[in-house]
Amino acid sequence: MQYYCGTNSFSAKHNPFILPGSTTHYARDRDYDIQHVRLDLVVDPEKKRLDGTAHLTLKPITENVTRLEFDAVELEVKEVKLSDNKNGSGSRKVNYENTGRKIIVYLDRALKTADNVTVSIRYSGQPRRGLYFVGPDKAFPKKPYQVWTQGEDEDNRYWFPSYDYPNDRTTSEVIVTVPDKYMAVSNGALVETKDDRARGLKVFHWKQDIPHVNYLVSLVVGEYSVTKENVDGVELQYYLPKGREEEGKRSFEKTGQMIRFFSEYFGVKYPYPKYAQVVVSDFIFGGMENITATTLTDTTLHDKRAHLDFTSDDLVAHELAHQWWGDLITCRDWSHAWLNEGFATYSEILFKEHDLGRDEAAYYQMHDLELYLEEDKERYRRPIVSKTYMNPGELFDRHLYEKGGLVLHALRNYLGDENFQKGLKHYAEKYREKIVETNDFRRTLEDVTGRDLEGFFDQWVYHSGLPEFKVTYDWDDNAMIAKLTVSQTQSAELETPSVFQTPVDISFTMAKGVVTKRVTITQRDQVFFFSLPEKPRDAEFDPGNWIPKDLDFDKPKTMLLFQLQGDKNMVGRARAAQRLSKYPTEDVVSSLKDAILKDPFWGVQAEAAKSLGTIRTNAALRALIAGLKTKHPKARRAVVKALGEFRDEEAAKELIEIVQDTDPSYYVEAEASRSLGKTRSAKAFEVLKAALRKDSFNEVIRSGVFDGYAELKNPNAIPIVTEWTRYGKPNLAREAAVRALAKLGDGRPEVSDILTSLLDDQWFKVRLEAAVGLGNLLDSKALPALEQLVSKELDGRVKRRARESIRKIQMGREATDEFRQMREDIDKLRDENRLLKERLDRLESVPVKK
Numbered sequence: 001m002q003y004y005c006g007t008n009s010f011s012a013k014h015n016p017f018i019l020p021g022s023t024t025h026y027a028r029d030r031d032y033d034i035q036h037v038r039l040d041l042v043v044d045p046e047k048k049r050l051d052g053t054a055h056l057t058l059k060p061i062t063e064n065v066t067r068l069e070f071d072a073v074e075l076e077v078k079e080v081k082l083s084d085n086k087n088g089s090g091s092r093k094v095n096y097e098n099t100g101r102k103i104i105v106y107l108d109r110a111l112k113t114a115d116n117v118t119v120s121i122r123y124s125g126q127p128r129r130g131l132y133f134v135g136p137d138k139a140f141p142k143k144p145y146q147v148w149t150q151g152e153d154e155d156n157r158y159w160f161p162s163y164d165y166p167n168d169r170t171t172s173e174v175i176v177t178v179p180d181k182y183m184a185v186s187n188g189a190l191v192e193t194k195d196d197r198a199r200g201l202k203v204f205h206w207k208q209d210i211p212h213v214n215y216l217v218s219l220v221v222g223e224y225s226v227t228k229e230n231v232d233g234v235e236l237q238y239y240l241p242k243g244r245e246e247e248g249k250r251s252f253e254k255t256g257q258m259i260r261f262f263s264e265y266f267g268v269k270y271p272y273p274k275y276a277q278v279v280v281s282d283f284i285f286g287g288m289e290n291i292t293a294t295t296l297t298d299t300t301l302h303d304k305r306a307h308l309d310f311t312s313d314d315l316v317a318h319e320l321a322h323q324w325w326g327d328l329i330t331c332r333d334w335s336h337a338w339l340n341e342g343f344a345t346y347s348e349i350l351f352k353e354h355d356l357g358r359d360e361a362a363y364y365q366m367h368d369l370e371l372y373l374e375e376d377k378e379r380y381r382r383p384i385v386s387k388t389y390m391n392p393g394e395l396f397d398r399h400l401y402e403k404g405g406l407v408l409h410a411l412r413n414y415l416g417d418e419n420f421q422k423g424l425k426h427y428a429e430k431y432r433e434k435i436v437e438t439n440d441f442r443r444t445l446e447d448v449t450g451r452d453l454e455g456f457f458d459q460w461v462y463h464s465g466l467p468e469f470k471v472t473y474d475w476d477d478n479a480m481i482a483k484l485t486v487s488q489t490q491s492a493e494l495e496t497p498s499v500f501q502t503p504v505d506i507s508f509t510m511a512k513g514v515v516t517k518r519v520t521i522t523q524r525d526q527v528f529f530f531s532l533p534e535k536p537r538d539a540e541f542d543p544g545n546w547i548p549k550d551l552d553f554d555k556p557k558t559m560l561l562f563q564l565q566g567d568k569n570m571v572g573r574a575r576a577a578q579r580l581s582k583y584p585t586e587d588v589v590s591s592l593k594d595a596i597l598k599d600p601f602w603g604v605q606a607e608a609a610k611s612l613g614t615i616r617t618n619a620a621l622r623a624l625i626a627g628l629k630t631k632h633p634k635a636r637r638a639v640v641k642a643l644g645e646f647r648d649e650e651a652a653k654e655l656i657e658i659v660q661d662t663d664p665s666y667y668v669e670a671e672a673s674r675s676l677g678k679t680r681s682a683k684a685f686e687v688l689k690a691a692l693r694k695d696s697f698n699e700v701i702r703s704g705v706f707d708g709y710a711e712l713k714n715p716n717a718i719p720i721v722t723e724w725t726r727y728g729k730p731n732l733a734r735e736a737a738v739r740a741l742a743k744l745g746d747g748r749p750e751v752s753d754i755l756t757s758l759l760d761d762q763w764f765k766v767r768l769e770a771a772v773g774l775g776n777l778l779d780s781k782a783l784p785a786l787e788q789l790v791s792k793e794l795d796g797r798v799k800r801r802a803r804e805s806i807r808k809i810q811m812g813r814e815a816t817d818e819f820r821q822m823r824e825d826i827d828k829l830r831d832e833n834r835l836l837k838e839r840l841d842r843l844e845s846v847p848v849k850k
């Protein structure tokens, strides 16, 4: 699953992940084993109605089972029947109770483990989760009718009764009747289609023969244009909204290449006969890896201009990799979901490395680290495997995805490429069609490599945080010895190890080439000496960037200047560009300018631009203006972003030109608006207003304009931005407008009121952004509305954000209370001090008698 993660604010200390009211979760007990799920459904996209029968074939796990419980939320049950499959005696009605969350079936005889029965539950519903009806309304009259499902984590129970937990696998079959202009797509093979011309209906019969967990059952109904291709015996199917075929080709063109690469790299061939990718509107995730039939958001479809900066490859690779990690092998409970998500996230990197080379992969991974660190610093810190939470959706965060991926990268280095791949292959073979927890993965790797990995998993997976290294370098010219002092400075809070133990490479660049030495870090403070044949021109710590870490490497400026120009390794050049931001000197500015214009990799160009934005001298401004000529749109975007660091009319003038004109890249134009706001130029307001007219891919440009207004901090922007939060504007624009509005709302009760009213919005991301915004405004008047949202919200992500905002406001209030108390204490001390001083003065004025 690819998730949506809103923005958040500041706060230096790490917050705990666990919120009040959380409980500890373990995998669920079960007394039966589902063998087969067969759904017979009638779906009407326009009437938004679902009728059906779920036939659940199962075998008891224990003796004398007299009642069976199924998960079913808010479904209306008409009838429950039971048939014994062993004696073929036909079906009979049985008693049941429907609690609104469970269907409890009371059996007329106790079942034994030797039994095999089918429970048939006839029901209907208008689900609020799990199955979603999309269609036109007054504000969006052209929106096509669609129905799609989203089962993960525990939402399939909203549209069919079942055993809805990932510690059981079953085969499945979906037979669905829809009005005949629609197509219905589900998992596995299309067994048959039948036309019922008289009633204008069509029946689609899908069957998934390889067992899977319940949340992977899916259904999409819509009007589609379908294309197919065959890659190594696998049928690839693409379901695209009519008229968007060209964009679909742009998004999915590498699917075949990916299937071949992953089959080869993981050592296990793509496990199913088909792979469908189905594009839907208003999807609540980026994508969902439903078995053999991935559902994807239509916001990934993009035009040629967006393709300069934007790609669907990462999303496509992610969901495809899940067909192995997640579908063929599934975590047995949510706390181990990094075995799905960390693996899929790392697979994005693996494919990128294969497709575009090491530099693109490494730079993408540096970004993953940033995303994880942002969550770690600004939201909370937790171990990757965390069992205490309120709803499982809370776990689908940057710790599960990005940190999970970074840990696999570290593991690859720890074991070596060959052993890592061998381990993946064995793990996939041993646990295919099974459920797993982290120890299954660890033990498999241990079996294959002979290495004991308890320490590795303990520190990276079961503990939280990451090492914060402070490294210093010295050279002893007489002894010809390089000295590296390595300290770990992380504080041991929230289950963070005070010492991370890890091998690490140290490299030295000499005239003749690079020498790399591997040392092992075992203590908090360590010193390493290296006897070298000549004085190195540069030294680097973990040049391959294998270890997730925060690195502060203090080395001489001469080394950094050499590294920026001379390091063949992109990671080194990017780090040099970052580190040079400490030196606001002419030579540094000129080197960074050269890097923007000449470095062969756009990521280094971007880091150089960022550093010039930090240096912020006149020379740096001129260097950035010269850097606007750079060709790569992502590098140019970084230059434009850095120009926003200057409250300077010259910077504003350049930015205005970009905002008013057309850059080849949507993203550069958007960034120019953002930066223009940051310059606080008097001309910015009107220029931004004009830019609001520009339509763009995924509302990228307007989002930049809203951010520009937020940076401008001009209250006159409030009504303009508010207008764009209204229902009827495109959702992506609305979300950005809500974020910007919250930033404009400091000390303005009217903004709090607008955000509070948006907590009722029908689009979940608007509710989420409004909840986050209210938290950032620290407005305690918003508390009742946030509490109300928590109690009625069905989306776990929104619920979680609302809870975090409540915590933030309460802590803000506590901080204010504490501050007030301190002020009172100080006043009291001042008074006491004054009294003491008066007494002292009086004493001193008394003539001393000798």
Ligand SMILES: [Zn+2]
Pocket: 001, 002, 318, 322, 340, 341, 344
């Ligand atoms: Zn995923």
